Structure formats: C-alpha cells, structure tokens
Amino acid sequence: MAVKIDLTLDCADAKLLAGFWKTALGYVDEPPPAPFRTREEWFAQFDLPEDDSVDDAAWLCDPDGTGPRLSILKVPEPKTAKNRLHIDIRVPGHGSPDEKWARIQAETARLVEAGGTVLEEFKGHHVVMADPEGNEFCVAAASA
Structure with missing residues (x-):
C-alpha cells in the first residue's frame, strides 16, 4: 500500500x-x-x-x-543552496510538441505574473523557475 x-x-x-x-x-x-x-x-x-x-x-x-x-x-536561516527536492508543475493536455511547448510557455508567463522567475529554458521540454524566495521548480508537459 x-x-x-x-x-x-x-x-x-x-x-x-x-x-x-x-x-x-x-x-x-x-x-x-x-x-x-x-x-x-x-x-x-x-x-x-x-x-x-x-x-x-x-x-x-x-x-x-x-x-x-x-x-x-x-525559518530563521536563509536559503543557501539549490533545492535537493523540487516540485514539477505538469501542464495538462495533448497535442503536438509545439502545442505542448506553447502551453508550457503560457503557464510560465502566468507564474512570472504571480511572482516567479524564469531561471533556464530547455526549449521544447521544460522551464526551470524559482518561486518568490528562490525555491526551484519546473514547468513541463504532463505525461501522456
């Protein structure tokens, strides 16, 4: 279980x-x-x-x-290093690789508007972002 x-x-x-x-x-x-x-x-x-x-x-x-x-x-201490565990936000939906990438980009833009920061893009696959305090997470397409 x-x-x-x-x-x-x-x-x-x-x-x-x-x-x-x-x-x-x-x-x-x-x-x-x-x-x-x-x-x-x-x-x-x-x-x-x-x-x-x-x-x-x-x-x-x-x-x-x-x-x-x-x-x-x-907590009293600041963040000092890269997360050893991070959250992946999976954008739902099917379609071509270009359609999936467009949804990832739209979600990334929404999260930037909410206070996130883009750290790195892996074109066509995923975007590494940080929340307002620097905790890393990724935005990617949901698995089929």
Whole structure:
C-alpha cells in the first residue's frame, strides 16, 4: 500500500509563498484539524515561544484531495543552496510538441505574473523557475 506524503517548504515569508503556491497549484488553505475552528485556536494549544505566530506558517491542500499537502514554515536561516527536492508543475493536455511547448510557455508567463522567475529554458521540454524566495521548480508537459 502506498503512503501519502506532505511537502514542506522553509521560508522567510509564509504569507508571500502561500499566495504564490496557491496560484501556481490551484491549492486552497487547509482547514484546521478537528475539533478546532481556526488555525489560531489550533496553534494556541502548543507551548511555543512568544514570538512564534500562526502567521509564520501556512498549510495548503489540493481542493480535490489528490495532491500532497504543502506546509510552508518560516525559518530563521536563509536559503543557501539549490533545492535537493523540487516540485514539477505538469501542464495538462495533448497535442503536438509545439502545442505542448506553447502551453508550457503560457503557464510560465502566468507564474512570472504571480511572482516567479524564469531561471533556464530547455526549449521544447521544460522551464526551470524559482518561486518568490528562490525555491526551484519546473514547468513541463504532463505525461501522456
């Protein structure tokens, strides 16, 4: 039996990254676990330092329940190297290689508008991008 996974991104600004990744993935804010009505109520149960805030984290989920949950957590240290694990955003649809590349380019433009940066293009195959805090990800066509 396969297990479910969550992905966690360390960050400096959880709200900024949450906004970007909700746009990029079509994710929504994950509701707090039962029986809590709000994330603030859930967060208050932990014995955390006074300067820790619920605003220092975000929890996102696929509204269809199929994709992994994404946790975005503020950390004190900056990003210093290339990610050892990255997200691939797969653009759906069939067609010729030119049609697939056009969809990849359109998705790349949408993500640049949302705050992403193009790092490198592999023409006809995929685009390497970075989110607003420099976390690398790729945009490519979905597998057939």
